[in-house]
Amino acid sequence: MRRIVFLGPPGVGKGTQAARLAAELHVPHLSTGDLLRAAVAAQTPLGREADGHMRAGRLVPDALVLGILRERLAAPDARDGFLLDGYPRNLAQAEALAAITPVDAVLAFDLPREALVERLTGRRVCPTDQSVYHVAFHPPKVPGRCDRDGAELVQRPDDRPEAVGTRLAVYAEQTEPLLAHYRTNGLLRPIDARGSPDEVAARIRAALPGDARSGAATRSRPTAGTRRRGPGPSGG
Numbered sequence: 747m748r749r750i751v752f753l754g755p756p757g758v759g760k761g762t763q764a765a766r767l768a769a770e771l772h773v774p775h776l777s778t779g780d781l782l783r784a785a786v787a788a789q790t791p792l793g794r795e796a797d798g799h800m801r802a803g804r805l806v807p808d809a810l811v812l813g814i815l816r817e818r819l820a821a822p823d824a825r826d827g828f829l830l831d832g833y834p835r836n837l838a839q840a841e842a843l844a845a846i847t848p849v850d851a852v853l854a855f856d857l858p859r860e861a862l863v864e865r866l867t868g869r870r871v872c873p874t875d876q877s878v879y880h881v882a883f884h885p886p887k888v889p890g891r892c893d894r895d896g897a898e899l900v901q902r903p904d905d906r907p908e909a910v911g912t913r914l915a916v917y918a919e920q921t922e923p924l925l926a927h928y929r930t931n932g933l934l935r936p937i938d939a940r941g942s943p944d945e946v947a948a949r950i951r952a953a954l955p956g957d958a959r960s961g962a963a964t965r966s967r968p969t970a971g972t973r974r975r976g977p978g979p980s981g982g
């Protein structure tokens with residue numbers, strides 16, 4: 747089975763790596779941040795409630811996130827595995843997840859704070875196809891424009907400096923304790939997130955459980971519905 751959780755602070759590169767690995771493993775990339783942003787964009791009742799929390803850099807209430815996650819995990823494409831990015835983020839969420847499904851590995855990414863801030867504040871996204879860029883590490887061909895559809899790139903509201911500080915503090919207070927939780931039950935696999943995306947991807951492959959590792963080495967067809975990430979920056 748390939749039921750993998752990506753755990754790590756904001757901006758560490760979870761989404762970038764999750765998109766790549768999900769395509770290699772042929773499992774869906776389930777990002778609670780992406781699901782919530784889609785709900786905000788669609789102005790659903792959930793999205794309207796989540797919006798203020800997200801802009802401020804706070805966690806969205808557990809019950810709301812659990813609802814969308816449960817629904818997504820029940821979809822047929824998640825039956826044979828998934829790559830969960832951004833969930834769980836506190837102990838209550840870890841317990842809720844354990845009640846829904848077992849997981850095979852928790853990959854825990856780490857990066858010094860200055861590098862996190864640099865990756866977050868330089869990130870730009872395409873509002874139409876969600877492609878992710880970085881002003882220095884993965885710039886678009888035409889400054890400020892999406893390579894794929896030419897749309898004007900925007901900064902996520904929670905990547906502004908005032909929200910970044912809150913997000914890092916929330917991570918330290920609520921999410922970091924999960925490292926000890928997953929270390930205790932033997933699932934934790936630490937990943938050094940410094941260096942280029944290719945370097946990080948190589949460390950991920952080396953840390954995967956045996957059956958998933960062989961899948962990553964032999965498969966390369968992209969997975970439908972995967973968040974679009976470019977080839978990636980050369981460092982950071």
Ligand code: AP5
Pocket residue numbers: 754755756757758759760761762763777778779780782799800801803804805806807808811831832833834835839865866868869870878879880881883884904913939940941942943946978979980981982
């Ligand atoms: P979410 O979208 O999950 O944000 P996050 O966890 O803070 O992670 P990010 O998306 O900011 O960063 P990332 O690690 O994916 O980095 P990326 O690959 O983009 O959540 C957003 C909000 O939603 C939360 O704050 C909360 O409000 C809510 N939420 C979500 N899940 C929730 C939950 N379970 N419970 C409650 N609330 C929840 O990379 C960042 C940048 O760096 C990019 O520009 C990229 O190009 C660049 N980059 C990537 N890799 C490298 C590299 N190796 N070198 C240089 N640059 C790199």
